[in-house]
Amino acid sequence: MNKVLPLKRQLFLFLFFISCSFTTLAQTVLKGQVTDTKTGETLIGATVHIENGNTVLNTSVKLDGTYTFNNLKAGDYKLHVSYVSYKTTRDFEVAVADGKVNVLNVAMIDNSTALNEVAVIEYASKASDHSARNTEKNANNTLNAISAQAIAISPDVLVSNVLGRMSGISIDRSNTGDARHVIIRGMDKQYNTTLVNGVKIPSPDNRNRYLPLDIFPAGLVDRLEVYKTLTPDMEGDASGGVVNLVMKSAPDQLKIEGEFGTGYSQIFFNRSFQSFDHNAGNEQSPGEIHPGKIASISEFPYQSLITKKANAPINKTASLTIGNRYLDGKLGVLFSGTFQNLYQGNNSFIVVQESTVGTSPDINTPNQETAFQNSDNRQYSSQLNRYGAIASIDYKFNNANIIKLFATYVALNEYRVRQTEETTYGGYSFNGYHGPFSIDNLTQTRKDLQSIYNITLSGKHNIFKGISADWIGSTSQATEKMPDMAEFDTNYQYQQNIPDGATSPTSIQPGPVMVGNESRGWQHNTDKDLSGYFNLHYKPDHIFNSKVEFSAGGMVRHKTRDNFRDQYSLSNTYVPGSSPPVPEPYTTIPNATFQWKDQDTSYAYGSYRTDAGVYTFTENINAIYGMIKYDVTDKLDVIFGVRNENTHQSYNSSLPATFPGKSADINYTDLLPSINAKYALTNEQAIRVAYYKSILRPSFYDIVPAQDNSQDDAYYGHIGNPYLQHTVIDNYDIRYEFFPGVFDEFMLGGFYKHLTNPIETSLQPSTGGATLYYIPNNPSESAQNFGVELLALKYFGNIGASINYTYTNSQITTPKTVNVQGDLIHRTQTRPLQGQATNIGNASLLYKNQKSGVDAQLSVAYTGERLAAVSTYYGLDTWEKPTTFLDFSAQKKVGRHFIVYVKANNLLNTPYQLFIKQDNQSNYSGSSKYPHQESPNYTTVQYDQFYSRYSLGAKYNF
Template sequence: MKKQAVLTHSKLGLAIALALSSTVAQAQQQDASAADAAIEEVVTTGTRLQGSAAAVVEERKAQAFVADILGAEQISRTGDSDAASALRRVTGLTLVDGKFIYVRGLGERYSSTQLNGASVPSPDPTRNVIPLDMFPASIIESMSVQKSYSPDMPANFGGGNVDIRTVSIPTDEIFDISIGTGWNSNFSDDGLSYSGGGDDWMGKDDGTRALSPEMLSALARYQESINSASIASFEGISIAEANEINRQLAASMNTENEVYTESMKPDLKGSLTYGNNYDLGSDFTFGFLAGVDYDTGWSNSETTEKVLGIANSETVINQASESRVTTQDVEVSGLLNFGLQWGDYHRVETSTIFLRNSSDRVERGGIETPNSIDEANLSYYDTDIRYEQRELLTNQIRGSHYFPELWGFALDWQYADSRATRDAPGEVFYRQINDRDLGDGVGNLAFQQTRTATTLQYQILEDDAQDWRVDGELPLYFGGMEVLVKGGGQVSKKARSSFSRRFAISAEGVANEALQNVGYNDLFSDANILDGDFGLSLFGAPTATDPNYLAAQQVEAGYGLADIQLNSDWRVSGGLRWEQYTQVAAQLDIRDMTMIGDIENAGRIEDDVYGSLALTYQLNDEMQLRFGYGSTVVRPDLRELTEVIFVDPITNFKVRGNSELLTTDIDNFDVRWEWYLPSGENYSVAMFYKDLANPIEAVEAKGTDSDRVITFLNGQSGEVYGLEFEFLKDLTSIADGLFLSGNFTLSDSEISIANTGNVELTNNTRRMTGHSKYVTNLQLGYDSLNGEHSASLIYNVAGERIAFAGVKQGEMGIDDAFEQPFHSLDFVYTYYPDFNSKLKFKVQNMLGEDVEIEQNDRLIQTRTVGTGISLEYSYSF
């Protein structure tokens, strides 16, 4: 944020101050003499080139271990709205599903995420990592992606560690306000909505979708089973009397879910930030920063999907679907920081961060299933309504103290308490028979006389995390050698609970003619439900396969490292970290909260020592060469050790855990050459290699012909290796104010996985899931010499990657499914009419690319994305 600097003596703060001071110096030189004007041009070039990187380049150069830093100004230049989309610009990083970052071709499980150096919980039911799209760009000061391991970081480190560092206390009063809107080319088609949505413009369900108090009371009374037989047995009454209670409970549920089309609304966003700093006297300074951010946006897309199978030694389509998906996303965030500094050496700061991200999704379309419907004019017509509310609330307090009287000893400490929740209050699904006698589109729709004429599901997940850490460092001097000794400890705890209830309204007893050409609200009206002669009834009872579980994890760690400046040329850094890891995961019977399965297999304890070594050789004042080695580990997620089935809310695949998963041990090797020029230009070339023992992969398990179930397996071995190139080049020789920056990654991987009784892979040796052989980022930037205009043309592409591995059916196999390259071309233009305001115009996906997945040379999944246009105005008082 403008005129903002953290209350710290870090190199990052120094770099920000230098960048700002050079900008002020440039302004003061505007009226200088002609001779000075030539000098001013040089300063302008250097400042412009560093405009998006100066605040972080010094930190990157000073790091003992290989790391990439992304600052707020760089994020602003590319126009990315959240942490996930911004991180795809970093060398070697790819964005998957718009939420998760793959570092150097390794999936999200192999990358850890921290918030201001503390671990954070996750609201995702099938992953232990937090979706990075939850963090809006407005709260981010910088992000550090450390790619080589150091002992002061958690040993659960594969591809790298992402530390999101939020904005901090300002040195002067600031008041920023912004407002914006957006539109997508897919808005030209009407979107889908439904009648039972309620009023949730703040991203929080107003209770319309949730279970009624009457239903919650009945579930407690009848031990979660509200079937008529269970009610009759518990109450000692007749089935007829129990049926009446059952119908009353059904009528208390939200069954107003008629889907209709409506015109799409433009996106809307706004933010407000205020902060100040006060001199309290007696060498005390107090500051605070408060901010809120609101963003609501729509997406409207056409999707297709095919599930392949083998028949008569040929690849056939077992299921094909075409549907429209409309989603409204609402993001609400708040940040409140307080800081107290006394003297030059002591500081305490608190941060409260609240993030809410809700998704209201409607999908509707035809499903062709040749194995279950043989008539050429018949197909299924499915309607799927999902509302998901994700929240993160974290409270952090941290301190930094420097004691010159104790030989320069410095002490840092931090405590963080966080909770992530996912609430899915009422997912609705219903299937109709589509008689297409009116053509190839939608003809006559009819509900079926089945026990699951419609299903309603209610899920809640809570993930709590506590994190304590303390770090101390002491500088020592031995002749011409400088040694920084550092050590500390950390305790991280996580506890997760996940519960799900599923109900179905049966139409088995409804007359067939009453199911023909009838709307959802008409069929499942209260009048029909309460009418005992109509034939509707409610079913709901827990089963052994329900996705209900409790899980907990604790990591206790201590470390020591030394950073030694041997002379002006050589720097050596290294140390050891000890970690004890304890985890338990148990499936629960929700009726009496007892554990399902053998308690001896529910937990595991591991402890080990992990080391690292980094060498830096200073070739000259501008060049340095780095070498790094680290031994690390990647452990199974909490969820992955429970053998119950979840539906992944992102991929829509069913996911089943594996209690026999082993920990992955990794050896990491890095070499990087860096060249930093005084003008701000910089270049780097890196090589990396990772050797993985027992790598964990998501694979497809055996299921029905039209059902895709994903599970997890350990491979015998795996490896990842590659090259990374990065540059920032001044192009003033072509035009004043022009520069080019970018990065390229070329890499490969291999994993070997043996078949099991439940998994029969087509290719037992292949690339790792999600790995792209190449990643390219390019940015052509322009900054006018008068400071009023800036523009960037940004290109990003990742090579094809395995979306999921192919499986055998009989003696034949279906090949791996590959997500195709998505060529993203964006344009961002910013106009600065005065010192206090700016107007930003952004165009995304200018090429109109679609998401596509191919398997066996067939297009099995597509999703239209459209071209997005947005306009944002901000003003700083």
């Protein structure tokens, strides 16, 4: 007990301090908020004027959304408010009482609005911070939101990077350094879903369901919402959370916004940027052009492998948004488009693990990964063309009927050159020098073309008194094309120099450079969704003197996915008449000649006929639900119900007919109950509790049971598992939330998740094989994940501060292998779930000066150590080191319509590092030391550097 009481006192003092920071000490004060009559948006910078006899005072609405007059004398005051483009208010009579906080909130009307105009609530802006706070406060379930206003002044230009700053979210990065996927509450990316305007859309990823979020420019978004709990009317395959991208929609008056920016990546001041001819190479593989026929060497032209260098190319970005309402506000139209041409890079070092490990004296001593046979130094140069366009049309027939047509198209085309220096170990030692056996220099050129389009038609209708309905019809398609990915190899071996008559070498030197092998590959996939949603609502006047709403509905989705891959390996030729055969010396790429391996033309057919990457997949999901929203008291609201989801999957692959799992038909049904309760302590404070059951469906490619070595940037192949079971998760959630101001908020919550048949991908050797593969499985019957989230946002006049922190702890017990003196012994190990970081935190400092029109933000994002890859061996899991990213942004208003801005990302040049927790004495020092080894206590197996990026630009708003 003596230890518990001090902790309670510390917690009490902490909460007391937080509460005090949101309150105003008792004194004679006149304060209030100034908002737009129609949208409810706070009018920051509005001038508030008061007078009482000879006392005349003026102030402005601050960043916290309020105006304040302190230390007033008691008496009767006249007050009016003025703001650019708004009608000055009438004089308000305010009686200020001595020693009290007197409050007067004022709503202003813009110059284009008639006094008797009725606001069209459906079209109110979702882009403001005020709207985001109201969304959080009034939501049926637990969620966090960030507005377009907050996004605009942040250092980020991508949706994925913005999400990485939200409470409970960590991110993983692509080879360009951009955030690509989100991990919510320690649940790996596969446990989360992404919606666009509430509709799930397919992914262009050729292996996974989850969306690569770096395809979405942030400028198309009005608000980002992250749902932490589910209600019965939401799809049940999200256990970590749901990311909903609320896109821009038609405004209530003319809107014209434009932007142009430029910038550069620091990495290309340290080395050159390499590019290739994007038009070179064939769009289709020989196997597609003439199926079943032998390809000739001439069908693989060398032009796409020719690279050229440039110094620090300049980035370019541009966007335009136009929207307005017509026909007395009934018809709304908006178009928004954006384009980015960016140059980004990465310097990467990797040592490749093997399936052979050192032996241990007993079952409790971890093995050592000692068989590092080669390492790679890679330089990536990527040109990224990112396109985005949305169009929105809505029409309000009357107060009872509204329809909306929305369309979006986003695309990310990456043109990449990867230069690799691959070192093979096991070379010669001489006079303390330990050299490699050989060096391979590989040039790879790749086009990765991803796109998503979506068309959604939706409607809302009041049918009878108390009865309403809404519906959505949606069609979507996601594609990825990687035409003619080419890689060319040259290599040389180290040799001992032994002079004539000598018995020992006098030096070690590299031999002549030879032509190595060449590989060519084609891959493309298409994922199509056809979805329909229908919801019926009945809201009687009252039941038992309480408000109640009954809802029922369902959804159907027909998904078809097809995947194609065709690969060819071309062998180098040999010097005629050489014995033993000597490879062709390298001069230039155009002069290099190739042949089929062992001159066997069977290799000329390509891989597509028996390739596991060639398959079709169909998935039909049908769901129905029933839900009741019941106001038990004035303070207690409860939403409860149940959802039933049926999943029917089938696939057929190009595997041989005798191969187990060539095709399959899978069918299962899940009953998913849920309850969300909200208890209002005051108008600004509430407690939420929730329980819901959810599922995880395996990705399509994880089910196809064949060996795949084609993963481009992964050093290990993939083998699917046709016996993989879907996961069922029980989720519990509690949160206290406090909204003391227009923008201020404080949230403290906890969560617990119990997983049945969790899915993880482990790094293990194939059956009887010496090479490591990623293999998905259900490693345990159950796992658990729990944690605590804290979010605090407070504005002090012109300065705002925000902090969020998440503590997560997960546990799963899985079988492991230990090599004990040559015998493989099995044991279990308890560890965290894949992708879960114990500590995640973000902090931002915001400065806003209305008089000078300056906004500035300094942001820090921290992600703690987390498990990156699971090994089949005890103690040899791969971990990601903690990261701290520092970013800065600032903007200055010029005149009434222009803003100039600057953004800087990754100012600390934070690397991405993977390591194994094992003794590293032999690799940390001495003649055989590996690069980037930082400690004798762990082995660094990957070290990537992206360097800082800078951009500046101008915006126009009308």
